[in-house]
Amino acid sequence: MTEHNPLSQFRVVGTRPVRPDGIDKVTGKAIYGPDHVAPGMIHGAILRSPHPHARIRSIDTSKALALPGVKAAVTGQDLPHLPGKSVSLGEGEADLANLSCNCLARDKALYEGHAVAAVAATSASIAREALKLITVDYEVLPHVIDLEDAARDDAPILHPDLRTQGAEEPSDKPTNIAFTFALKQGDAAKALDGAAAVASGRFAMPPVHQGYIEPHACVASWNADGQGQVWCSSQGPFMVRAVTAGVLDIPVSDVRVTPLEIGGGFGGKTTIYLEPVAMLLSRKAGRPVRLAMSREDVFRASGPAPGLVVDIRIGADAEGNLVGIEADMLYDAGAFPGGGTMLGPLVLSNMYRYPAVDIRTRDAVSNKPSVAAYRAPAAPQITFAIESCIDDIAAQLGMDPIAFRLKNALRPGDTSAMGMECGEIGFVECLDSANAQDHLKAPLGDNEGRGIAAGYWINIGGASSASVSLAEDGSVAVVTGNPDIGGSRASMAIMASERLGVPYEKVRPIIGDTATIGYSVVTGGSRTTFAVGRAVVQACDTIIADMKKRAANVWQVAEDDVEWRNGAVHCTAKGNDNAPMTITEMAENANTTGGPIAAEVSINPHDSLPAYGVHICDVAVDPETGHVSIKRYTVVQDVGRAIHPDYVEGQMQGGAVQGIGWALNEAYIYNSKGCLDNPGFLDYRMPVASDLPMIDTVIVEKPNPAHPYGVKGVGEVPIVPPLAAIGNAVKAATGKRIRELPMSPDRVFAAINGGK
Amino acid sequence: MIAFHSPQTLEDASALLAAEPSARPLSGGTDLLVQMRSGRVEPAAIVDLKQIPSMRGIRAHDGGFAIGAATPCTALLDDAALCAAWPGVVEAANLIGSVQVRNRATMAGNLCNASPAADSVPALIAADARALVVGPAGEREVPIADIPAAPGKTNLAQGEFVAEIRLPAKSASGGDAYLRSIPRTEMDIAVVGAGVSLVLDSSGTCTAARVALGAVAPTALLVEEAGAALVGTGLDDAALDRMADAVRAACNPINDKRGTVEYRTAMAAILAKRATRIAQSRAGANS
Structure with a gap:
């Protein structure tokens, strides 16, 4: 399969050899998280809260422990209390108290599915039986699911000690708003009031899950001499080591983590849920213990990507120069602080030149699972709003959407509103390449529309x-x-x-x-x-x-x-x-x-360069049913240099497909009791193969001077543009701007028929 | 411990099912095994019906067809006569799940799982199909619409099970069709389903019509007023509009994670119209 381009300056870089791990994966020999077996291993199971918000008065595990075959039981009281302690993960800090409480609830269950106790037994079925014998005395508390409700002053409070970080006027009042940040440059209100074209609106989207095929799973063994071992799939064994040692409050050298093959992560496996619990069970049982989530556990208790509600206003002068942007973002953190708050402004400021900026971002906790990273965290959400508005402004001015973006795109030498200097970025090259694609010239049929949208991701x-x-x-x-x-x-x-x-x-x-x-x-x-x-x-x-x-x-x-x-x-x-x-x-x-x-x-390099991509999407909208089908899709992306083009294209296609699912049907749906109503792949609707056309890819290579072969990083940015690319295509097909996700048939039907 | 039985006769199967209140019949298992794994049902006994010879295969019966209850959906596609006579029924049965699921799943299982969204059920009701029910008291033939009682519940008595699905002889100038609305293109459950079966005379006038709906009420519905609106007409747009009005009037759906009342009601009418046009073209092609 190796092909060699005689014009290439490289012998192997840029070719497509067979992957070294391919045979093991296609023949079923690869060992994934739930596959690992340690000698003498027993089986753990986790009891999860049926309530979205409840005080835990007491937990009685005595009957479970009396069941023959049960070797250990643990609750949150078995984990050390670590208020204020955190651990560095390189990418950021992890709050150990919150991580610990997420692994096993301490005083309160904060979402339906929150782990409250665990057992280990000689078989998985005995472990499941043992869970039924655990008595938890809950005091059910009022819950809050909706993001905007959670941010209100009179909302049920999740963490009585939480105070808003970054607030201009610090308050001692308990709140669910964990963090706020504001950035002002120039007079955006004045600039927008005088703009020739303005697009604005409230955009809203619920949490979505990464949807990796492999559920979280681990085996842990903690010996009497204090030495512990963990086998698990994750996006980083050193991360697992740091947080497992941190949550257990033991030396890092006492934990050795062996990475297993990973069946998808997409950011969702940059944190942990099971490992400290498996370690505790192992120490009590004196045996290695496996813990594995079911699919329902994964949906109910592992991090989705945050929802977002944003009020946004962007404007341009008559020549098509952007004059300013206002945005008020509220990200959903789930049960614990950390909704990726700073990433919204980062993304917002790194696409176009804005002479005036007035933005605020906040994150609020609510009775939903704690959010985790998902491929370009926080970027698809805010980009949906930005690129929808950019498209509407171009339309108001009668400008071509790519020409309008080219006029305003950040270029090397520019400094973004967040103060980041643009190096050898390739945004303009992507727009130029998109402009040259045959796709743009293909004729459209009745009820079809074409949309384009761009995306940015920082890359680290x-x-x-x-x-x-x-x-x-x-x-x-x-x-x-x-x-x-x-x-x-x-x-x-x-x-x-x-x-x-x-x-x-x-x-x-x-x-x-x-x-x-x-x-x-x-x-x-x-x-x-x-x-x-x-x-x-x-x-x-x-x-x-x-x-x-x-x-x-x-x-x-x-x-x-x-x-x-x-x-x-x-x-x-x-x-x-x-x-x-x-x-x-x-x-x-x-x-x-x-x-x-x-x-x-x-x-420890810090001279990475951001990635930009431009997506072109054709949709057909059934005017009677509101069904949106993707007819054609092209991903254009600057990758710096494609080392193995197959996997670069695979990332571009996979990111686009996850974005398509996010745009059209994926959503966390809660019932009135605050419980997740769709914790499975039947009703949490990721795209299936027949939903998609071939995703065409165009690799743009503007090399990164900081890498020996010019690599910029490719995996995340392709999930950023699809939400707006599809929204823009739906608008082109129907005349309706849809500002809420997902663009499911009933929502599009309502829009077409004069609903909101 | 779960007892697993593989009876060889209908009588033995009935006796085994009658003997244990929590016993469940098994054919494809695509609903039962999933429900057991999730803890929704915990039967003490499973009675596998697949080993009974008459439970498998498709036979001619009274000019129509008798389909053994353990016949998987994909096997229907291999029967050319069945596909020619009742394409809507075969298509409906082959919308369920995925190909892998349909290699196991059966129409009788789809019927007895009693989901209001079962794909094959509205198509079978429209086709005026019947179920052969076997039980301790012997056999009885029951209209398909009378099997489901409520979501997850049937009208079958203890020890009773469906042994055959019986499709009537098809009129020479008849046609049927089934359409469903799902957010994706496959691997999904109907938000709304509509089955239509009709007969045309030589002038194209509709002489008989049955319209059935899924997922708009606790059980699949036969909407007699909708069929009546078509009979005696040339299936002009006005007749279809009257049919659609009757469909909307019959809808009594719920708001849930799969759809709203408004959307389901609107889609029921649209799908019924589209299915009518397909059935019409099939009937025309046959006449």
């Missing part, structure tokens, strides 16, 4: 480690600490192969556990191919330097007279006819030139 770098070692025959082991959620093994192998001049097939990319490789932050933030890839290349460069040194020694020439080229050392000393030595020869002779050839590199 961060702590990353990699080791590269040569085997005796010149084959290469590349070890990193980052789970492969999007084809990163293949990318690491390609970059090592390119750098070392060895065949791709001779490179074995391995994902190490927390004891085998240096610290690395999670696979997230679209960072892995950029930051971990850079560590891999630097480790390759380190052993290349070592091999040059050894060759100089063998040849008795100066190191400057040794050159590395095409996988071999060459002697460039004048009048010297030393034959080149290949990497294989260097490996074979390693023990006579200084010993094993290997290097480990740990870095």
Whole structure:
């Protein structure tokens, strides 16, 4: 399958070899979270609150413990109380008290499905029986589900000690508003009042779930000597180690975490739910314990992406220059603070030039599961509002939507309203590329419409480690600490192969556990191919330097007279006819030139570059039923450089499809009792294959100077534009601007028939 | 412990079901096993009906068809005569779940699961199909619409089960159709379903019509007024509008996670009209 482009400056980068983990995955040999078995392992089960908000007066586990086969029971009282303690995860801080309370409720159950107790037994069915024998004395409290209700002064209070962080006028009144931030530049109200074209409105969207196929699961073993081990799938074993040790208040060195294969994460596995509970059960039972969520548990108790309500106003002058933006955002945090509040303004300010800005963002807690990251967290929501308005302004001015965006797009050298300097970003290149697509010229039928929308995501770098070692025959082991959620093994192998001049097939990319490789932050933030890839290349460069040194020694020439080229050392000393030595020869002779050839590199780069994408979408709307079908879809994205184009395109397609689901049918639906009404894939409607056309992809490559091959990061931005691209297409087809998600048939039907 | 029985005769099956109040018959298991896994039902005994020879396969019966109750939905597609006579019924049965599910799932199971949204049920009611019910007291033939009693409940007595679905002989100039509304394109449950069966005379005038609806009431409905609105007409737009009025009047849906009262009522009328046009073209093609 390897193809080589003779015009490429690279030998392997940009080709499409078979992924190293492919055979195990298609033959069922890969070990995912719920598959791991440890000798002597027993089975845990978790009792979850049936109430969205209740004080826990007492929990009696004695009858459960008396059931034959039950080996341990734990409640929130078994976890250390850690008020005010937090742990750094590289990407941000995690509040340990909240994390602990989310793993096992302490005083209150804060959402339906909140874990309140757990047992471990010799079989899964005994464990389930034991749960029925646990008595919890609940005092049911008034609950609040709706985001705007939660933010009201008279709302039921979730956390009596919570005070709004960042408030201009601090108050000592209990509140559900956890955080607020405001940014003002210029006089946006005045600019908008005098604008030639203004689009505004209230946009609202409920929480949605990442919908990974693999439920959360782990096995934990905590020995009497204090040494603990955890096997689990996650987006980062070092994250699991940090928070598990943190929640249990034990030394980090007492927890070793082995990553298992991950069946989808999309940001949702950058936190934990089960591991400290499994550790506690294991210590009490003296046996390894498995905990695994059911699909219903995943929906009820693992982090969805936050809902958002935003009032927004954007305007432009008659020439099509944006004059200002006002936005008041309220993100949904779920049960605990942390709704990604700062990310809304970040995204809002990093697309277009706005001379005047007046924005406020807040997050509010409510009786729903604590939110987690989901692919470009907080960006799809606010971008839905922005790109809907941008489209409406272009229409008011009679301007082409791409030309209007080009006129206002941020370019290298610009500084965004949040003060971020734009480096070699490729927003303009994406818009130009979109403009050149045949898709834009394809004719549309009756009741069809075309929409375009753009998206931004920051992309991060961060702590990353990699080791590269040569085997005796010149084959290469590349070890990193980052789970492969999007084809990163293949990318690491390609970059090592390119750098070392060895065949791709001779490179074995391995994902190490927390004891085998240096610290690395999670696979997230679209960072892995950029930051971990850079560590891999630097480790390759380190052993290349070592091999040059050894060759100089063998040849008795100066190191400057040794050159590395095409996988071999060459002697460039004048009048010297030393034959080149290949990497294989260097490996074979390693023990006579200084010993094993290997290097480990740990870095912490912060010069990542953002990603931009532009999506083009054709829809057909059934005017009688309100059904929206996607007829054609093109994703244009600047990726810096595509190391393995298959996995770059796969990310672009997968992100677009998740965005399509978000736009059309996905939503958390709560009943009047505050319970989730659709905790399964039947009624939580992600797209199925027949809902989608082929998602066409156009890779734009404007290299990142901070990466040896130009990588920018690709995984997150493709979920950002679809909500607005589809909204704009529906408007083109029906004339109706829909500001609430999802754009399900009944909502579109109501809009067409004169409803809201 | 759950007792698992594989009787070889209808009589044995009935006796086993009668002996244990919580016993459940099993054919495809696509509803039962899911309900057991989620804890919704906890039967002490399962009676597998698939081993009884008459429970499987499609036979000619009274000029029409007798479909063994354990016949999977996808098997209906292999019977050319059935597909030609009752395409709406076969299509409805093959909208349920996914291909994998339909390789196990049966129409009789769809009927006895008693979901108001069951896809095959409105199509069977429109086709005037009947169920052969076997029980301790012997056999009886029951109109399909009389089997479901309420969501999740049937009118079958202890020990009774459906052994056959019987479709009548099809009129030479008849046609049927079933349409449903779902937010996706497959792997979903009907928000509304509409089945129509009609007969035309040589001039294209409708001489008989049955219109049935799913997911707009606690059980699938036969809307006699809707059929009556079509009979005697040439199926002009005005007749279809009157039919649609009767459909809307018959709707008594609930607001739930799958749809609102307003949307369900509006869709019932639209789907009934669209299904009528398909049935008309099939009847015309047959005449």
